[in-house]
Amino acid sequence: MNAETSTIYRDELANIVFVKQGGKIALKNTPANWELIGKGRSAYVFKIIGEQRAIKVFYPPFEHLAMEEARNYEKAAGISFFPRLYEAGEGYLVMDFIRGKTFFDCLAEGVAITRDHVAQVDKALELARRAGLNPSDIHLHNLLLTETGAVRLIDIARFSQKKQCTQWQDLKRGYERHYGQYYFPKRVPKWLMRIVAYFYQLRKRLNSKQ
Ligand SMILES: Nc1ncnc2c1ncn2[C@@H]1O[C@H](COP(=O)(O)OP(=O)(O)OP(=O)(O)O)[C@@H](O)[C@H]1O
Ligand SMILES: [Mg+2]
Numbered sequence: 001m002n003a004e005t006s007t008i009y010r011d012e013l014a015n016i017v018f019v020k021q022g023g024k025i026a027l028k029n030t031p032a033n034w035e036l037i038g039k040g041r042s043a044y045v046f047k048i049i050g051e052q053r054a055i056k057v058f059y060p061p062f063e064h065l066a067m068e069e070a071r072n073y074e075k076a077a078g079i080s081f082f083p084r085l086y087e088a089g090e091g092y093l094v095m096d097f098i099r100g101k102t103f104f105d106c107l108a109e110g111v112a113i114t115r116d117h118v119a120q121v122d123k124a125l126e127l128a129r130r131a132g133l134n135p136s137d138i139h140l141h142n143l144l145l146t147e148t149g150a151v152r153l154i155d156i157a158r159f160s161q162k163k164q165c166t167q168w169q170d171l172k173r174g175y176e177r178h179y180g181q182y183y184f185p186k187r188v189p190k191w192l193m194r195i196v197a198y199f200y201q202l203r204k205r206l207n208s209k210q
Pocket of ligand 1: 037038039040041042043044045054056083095096097098099102141142154155157
């Protein structure tokens with residue numbers, strides 16, 4: 001996909017300012033008709049008010065991921081588990097806004113994640129593989145559950161990497177072993193999920209160095 005040279009969001013995009021604050025990238029201003037809905041390790045995501053669209057704006061030095069993710073969305077086009085991509089340009093993507101909660105928020109708020117939801121993730125990943133993608137980086141913030149019980153997957157920039165990622169199998173194993181057990185809390189504290197994620201990533205990094 002080629003970078004768009006003209007976009008109706010040109011003024012908003014031009015006005016976005018990112019600033020470096022203590023090693024992190026902070027957003028200085030949110031455009032008037034945009035609402036900040038999320039932030040990750042490479043982008044800020046906004047809902048365009050009055051539209052069912054979300055715009056993902058990559059901050060430095062991750063702008064190049066926009067085109068990578070766009071190419072992956074093109075491959076996943078037509079698979080209902082993924083948002084539809086409307087536009088891709090220098091450092092940004094416009095896609096369907098998904099009204100729902102991330103699996104992270106579901107666990108934090110005590111919203112049940114059922115076997116059917118897990119099966120939907122499996123199905124989405126199988127369809128993505130058939131479309132030539134290599135699903136990677138499947139974590140709790142990249143899985144969304146809508147009010148009608150539909151699961152949606154976002155953030156597929158890393159679906160074209162070569163190495164195999166076992167993150168979803170590991171998450172699923174954790175779910176099958178522990179979720180719903182007598183000791184599993186109804187609401188999982190966010191700090192606890194962040195600590196588990198931190199040690200999981202640390203172990204992965206150490207293993208890949210061996
Ligand atoms: N299309 C969407 N509809 C609704 N919410 C979204 C959408 N895209 C992103 N979000 C929200 O914004 C957050 C950050 O988006 P995203 O995961 O794409 O950013 P990222 O920087 O690539 O993240 P990561 O840290 O996983 O690499 C998501 O966890 C989700 O809460
Ligand atoms: Mg993400």
